[in-house]
Amino acid sequence: MERYYQPEIETASRETIVALQNERLVKTVRRVYENVPFYREKMIAAGVSPDDIRSIEDLHKLPFSYKKDLRDTYPYGLFAVPLKEVVRLHASSGTTGKQIVVGYTEKDLQIWSDCCARALTAAGCTNEDIVQVSYGYGLFTGGLGADGGAMRLGATTIPASTGNTQRQITVMHDFGATILCCTPSYALHIAEVLHANGMTKDDLHLKAGIFGAEPWTNEMRRQIEDQLGIKAFDIYGLTEVIGPGVGFECCEQSGMHINEDHFIVEVIDPDTGEVLPEGTQGELVFTCITKEAFPILRYRTRDIGVITRGKCSCGRTLVKMSKPRGRTDDMLIIRGVNVFPSQIETVLLEKGYSANYQIIVDRANNFDSIEVQVEISNEIFSDTVRGLAERAKELSAALKTLLGLNAKVTLLEPNSIPRSEGKAVRVIDKRKLLD
Numbered sequence: 001m002e003r004y005y006q007p008e009i010e011t012a013s014r015e016t017i018v019a020l021q022n023e024r025l026v027k028t029v030r031r032v033y034e035n036v037p038f039y040r041e042k043m044i045a046a047g048v049s050p051d052d053i054r055s056i057e058d059l060h061k062l063p064f065s066y067k068k069d070l071r072d073t074y075p076y077g078l079f080a081v082p083l084k085e086v087v088r089l090h091a092s093s094g095t096t097g098k099q100i101v102v103g104y105t106e107k108d109l110q111i112w113s114d115c116c117a118r119a120l121t122a123a124g125c126t127n128e129d130i131v132q133v134s135y136g137y138g139l140f141t142g143g144l145g146a147d148g149g150a151m152r153l154g155a156t157t158i159p160a161s162t163g164n165t166q167r168q169i170t171v172m173h174d175f176g177a178t179i180l181c182c183t184p185s186y187a188l189h190i191a192e193v194l195h196a197n198g199m200t201k202d203d204l205h206l207k208a209g210i211f212g213a214e215p216w217t218n219e220m221r222r223q224i225e226d227q228l229g230i231k232a233f234d235i236y237g238l239t240e241v242i243g244p245g246v247g248f249e250c251c252e253q254s255g256m257h258i259n260e261d262h263f264i265v266e267v268i269d270p271d272t273g274e275v276l277p278e279g280t281q282g283e284l285v286f287t288c289i290t291k292e293a294f295p296i297l298r299y300r301t302r303d304i305g306v307i308t309r310g311k312c313s314c315g316r317t318l319v320k321m322s323k324p325r326g327r328t329d330d331m332l333i334i335r336g337v338n339v340f341p342s343q344i345e346t347v348l349l350e351k352g353y354s355a356n357y358q359i360i361v362d363r364a365n366n367f368d369s370i371e372v373q374v375e376i377s378n379e380i381f382s383d384t385v386r387g388l389a390e391r392a393k394e395l396s397a398a399l400k401t402l403l404g405l406n407a408k409v410t411l412l413e414p415n416s417i418p419r420s421e422g423k424a425v426r427v428i429d430k431r432k433l434l435d
């Protein structure tokens, strides 16, 4: 039978959730207006006052927030409480630019732990489980976020953090970890090192994994499930909103339930800012309605997804978001064609290649080129030169069919692409270096 951590919310009626959201949104907007000059000025400039926000129907009247706002007000300009009430800071640097910093009060940390406890429970975790947290601990929210959820459930937590994969495996084996939390690319790397050690999934006690912080396809899910002998669940979140636990997957494994009692989601057209109807793909925008220290309003995530409110077989009524289908800013435009790395990953894995790949984009004489480098197995690697050339040609043809672009394919020997312990680097865009 399906278990919930907070059934009164997770299976609540739509009316209950909307009533909570209305009340919490109105309060948050007023508080933010009074305590954060940045929001007050932005609202005044947009001609809205807290009195105009009476329910979630009025949310669209509020101006958006952007990552740039966090940078411009660095470090504490968006905090809505005095620093003496803040008990924790986290930060994220992203791939470019200055880092951003967010804060949590004691109550914010409790809410965050609740959100992650819901995710862990949906993956089958109880106080009898041993949870190995192999997300990075530190300023990154992954480690301490998952840790807080596991502690909340009374599970036995192993704060392994990232790195030293041999030791991770020893710990996982000897301590009998039953649940693994890390990035999906790191999960595959752990499986790879496990096999290189002459061990298999049968030497471990894992039953489930909770993977997120980076995009991963369903094909990658199948590989992880197969190689580690587990059920693999997705978890979504971002530093600016709270960290992991904004959304989490249930046994249905078809999208993530959003913790709507804490975060209101909207999907918008990234170009016009117009709110789109449910079921339409667009940019995800979140508003925090319970956070004390850092209650961000209408935050533009740049993640592209779809939300749906159909009935879920797990019994949860919380709205579901699709796996993010890329980011508005990781979309590559190559010779005018829009390409998402996830599309390439799907082709690679469907064709039986590994998830160890990199996409190299370059420009010479104003002409963009795209090269897909992917590792092959030892068996394939020992094939004839002609056999390898045939394979590369076949893969290139499949990519052409999908993308409508000629991509160069390079098959690499096993272990030639650097492994990541956190978020994998999938794209090297040399054009950016030229700017």
Ligand code: DLL
Binding pocket: 092, 135, 141, 142, 211, 212, 213, 214, 215, 216, 234, 235, 236, 237, 238, 239, 240, 243, 244, 245, 301, 303, 323, 324, 327
């Ligand atoms: O990655 C928080 C997190 C930690 C989520 C552990 C899940 C697990 P940031 O470093 O701020 O926070 O990065 C946030 O990562 O906007 C997405 O683009 C991407 N992302 C996060 N989760 C997923 C996911 C953490 N499940 C950015 N699928 C987000 C795809 C994800 N992308």
